Amino acid sequence: MPDPATDLAHAMAGAYNAGDMERVIALASQAGDTADEGIQLLLGLAQQATARYGMAARTFRQLAQRRPDVSAYWNNLGVACRMSGDLAAAEQALSTAMSLAPGDADVLYNLGLLHIQQRRWPVAREILLEAVDRAPDVIEARLQAAFACYVCGDSTGQEAMLAGAGDWPGQPGEQALVLSTMLMAQGDPDAALRALARAQLPGGPAGESLRLRITAQRVLLHERNNQLDQARREREQLPLDALEALPPEAGQARADAWRAHAAMAMRAGAHAEAAALYRRALALADDDQTRASVAFALASACDRQGQYGEAWQALEAAHAAQLEIAGGVLPELLAPDSQPLQMAEVDRAAFARWEPLPSPDSRQSPVFVVGFPRSGTTLLEQMLDAHPDFRSMDERAFIHALTERMEQVGQRYPADLATLTGTETDQLRAAYFRMVGRVLPALGRHRLVDKNPLNMLCLPMIMRLFPQARIILCLRHPCDVLLSCSMQPFRSPAFMVLCSSLQRLARGYVQAFEHWYRQVEAFRPHVLEWRYESVVGDLEGHLARLGAFLDIADPTPMTRFAEHARNKRFISTPSYAQVTRGIHPGAVNRWHHYREHFEPVLPLLRPLVDRLGYTL
Template sequence: MIRDPRASDDREGRILGLLEDARSQIDNGQPDAALPLLEEAVRLAPTSGDAHCELGRALNNLRRLPQARAVLEEATRLSPCSAIAWNRLGHVCRALGDPDSAEPAFRRAVDLAPDFPAALANLASAHLARGDAETGVGLLQRAVKADPGDPGTRAKLGDALQGLGRLNEADSAYREALSIDPAHVPALAGLGALLSALGKYRPAEETLRRALEAQPADSVAIASLAHVLELQGRNQEVLSLIENAPWTRPPEWAVVTTARQLLRLGHREAAAARLDGLDQTSMDWRSRTAALNLRGRILEADGDYDSAFLAFRDANRVRPSEFSPEEFTATVDRLIRFFTRDRLATLPGAGCSSDRPVFIVGMPRSGSSLVEQILASHTRVHACGERTDLYALPRRLAGGAPADRWPECLAGADTGTLVQAALAYLEAEVTPGPGTSRSTDKLPANFLNLGLIQLLFPRARVIYCRRDPLDVGLSCFQQDFQSPGMSFARDLGHIGLYQQGCRRLMRHWNEVLDLQMHTVDYEDLVAGPEREARRLVRFVGLEWEDRCLQFHESDRVVRTASHEQVRRPIYASSVGRWRRYARWLGPLRMALDAPWPDRIAPAGR
């Protein structure tokens, strides 16, 4: 039988027409109209990778994700060299909560098309999601180079740089995106969050309101603006912002935020009623954690400490802890073994003569925000809050493999690298006030990095904040910390271990380092605020100013969990709080008293 070639041509023309019409429908936001066209195309061309790829795209846009995944897997089988199909498959796998399948798909797309901007950006997001920020930034920079006219990629680059603490670079990325599209909402939202992080609350608010003018229902911009207002104690304005937002139904985070403002305004029953209206079984983990944590605060305010503790415990159980007791103890021991006095004498240094940096370290919730706020009230001090750039430096110096190479890589480091790192840290200090001669960095976990700090800044000063370990442990357990580095705080036993490691390492640093160090005990600061404040100011090498005792009147906004407390004069009610919860703190006590080397991760959740 002889086939008519015109029939084959007509068939191919029909398929191409279906695909073209379907793409147009999807581009116009009508994937439902495209779906029957694509199903017909697949029926006519069951071995066409292009037809399957477009059908997978339509199903994804219709949120029929399992079907989309199956179709796109078939597309990659039929067209294994299609970067578009692999990229779309990765996108669907990520939406299905399967990052382990998404990342290889994105990587395959980039291998096939090294200058494919969307695939580069998606692979970057996969690296960022698992904490490999440096690689993520590099991929996003490649994506920007591949498509310099796309503001969206520049905004994503800004977000990644901001997460790394490279704030000046992030600022440039956002502003470059806005030079392309002045109304680009993700860039405006990112820039607003950045300005907030820099303490520039008025321009942050203005920028976020510009984003909402362009897109009034953008939840990221609303959430960022609510955060800016909340940090400043403008609780009623937060309520108004959320209540007037043009959404059909407020998202769960907005309900929790509303309840938190009501509690701060003294309306405990109204706050509890808002939480009662939430279906916690369907909530995402962030909102559920926040809701349970807030429930605990309401119960604590009512004096029901047993029920409050159970709520805090449930909040910490929502997500598993990434904290590894074995890795933490190994890290502490490794630092102690490496940074001996003899070894320090042989290591290269930056030769930096600056005495500007003041590092405030210790356990979270040990009074570090209060110490910084006292110093920040001095006219010669610029308070930088919790900077993350130095904390991220060990990973960079170790070539992205700190578990394998840190801190031993310092033995082979060249002086130029350390000089560059020290200068970069000093230059990254954003908008220091005129006439200031000291800048504070109060990231508590820098107690792990004091050996590195001596190599970079031998004239730096260190303030070590201490507090009753039971009060510290309870307070950490009651916080809704979001940072992965704070995951130890979800388990009482892990908190006790972390405190032991902090104390152990600080004893070691005091024995081997030449850095100037000053210890502040929270209880002493509460009992004698003027005496301890004067000692602090004298330690950082400045003349006393009476305004340091009026720190609570400062309009400086604190971005940490202590942002409410530092707006009030020093109070003693937080001393001995653990006694209200004593019956629940057995795992914390056991971990604090256990011998350091012989421990198994305690189950204190």
């Protein structure tokens, strides 16, 4: 005799395989409370596929209670609970699934997504990286792992997860937006645009909303790459009157489009228009990352109009949002006495015990451009890059990566620099140039410019590998530096904390320079001080001095740095727009507009201000 339960299960399986989830759910109702395990499983999967997450959670909870030894049931229960908003139940279910199947990549992936939703970024990063290690070809896991690395400031991990992402198949619209943001952050604008071009959009209003957001993202990408004509053409697809007519549920699309219009208004000098748009976008921001980004942009627009009180209020909102982000990544840094900047020293006596080792001469060594962020390092980098003898690689933390490499193999940095052998230093230099080669495969005989401001804190590594290197320390009035840092949306969680208040930032600035001068006293490196204000007043004279320091026969090509910067596809730092305009004195003494906020930190800064030859 035919078995009705078997016939029902077969009918449901057929409907499920055909993608007809509504029929699966309708058929399951015929089984009543006596449904067997297979029928319940198909029902739960169909409920999940049709976004009936509460119902799916009840179904999978029944299955998990029926068969508590089956990891897949707990895993699906965790997914359904997460999607329905019951995060505590989701964590309990996924933890049970993990205990039953410790290495299951699917469970790891879902647990990582849960931690992202909980904003537990470091844990999410670890678990998702493990999921990728178990299933390296699963693109969804790689993308989410990359995003967790992105939020945690782990650029190395992010780039590893996104290796080959330019050739990935199209992603759903939301993921495509995230992917393009990360690809742009790591300096691959072409791949970022391809990710948007391949985005898979649903039909109906949801698809139209995503289309508008993707168009807005393209505007921002082109503007970020100094491709203003392309940005304007994309902006034409976002008429402001059409944005006003969007339904209330399209708020995210409206806000993204307003931000795109505002960015272009800033480029055109229409700062009041930009500020109005940023204010509207800020009112709709519903997460800390968006809130911080828009508030920083609003502060800049207000500053350009001379509305310094409003600018400072926007900065306070931006830093409050960034502090929330950083607190989820590095909560230990929120302590008032924490030290966000990593500093490791070698004193003169310890340096005297270093074994002399063979090393490259100055022309075979990189030219290191260092200094506190926002001191003019990008401007100098573009000057050098404009010269045919040099190639810069944008801002890379390769020297810092070498310190981490030592730690990973059990060597203490910087103490064990003293006992490195010639072979070991050769290996470290080779690792450095391999990283460089991935960014500048055609470096050839050109001299490398390694511009990373905080390499000023890595002098021991530089002096061990490249003791003959020329190092240029960029200087600018400390208060202008601190103001500029305060106005930038740094991605590093440590820098988010450092810049969260002028008091903390001033203390970190002073500590960084005190560290630098102690290390310079110990190592006596070849250093040229490059003072921003002096360059503004006498560019040609300072380029001649720079040419002599670097043994450049003809430094005149460096005067064309602004044109050179305009022709580059990508400049990673916040100065990407400023350097295309050439030298301008408007950045000198900006801090006076905010002097009332600086008064409490001036006593802390005064000794260093005096040492650097500035005045208050």
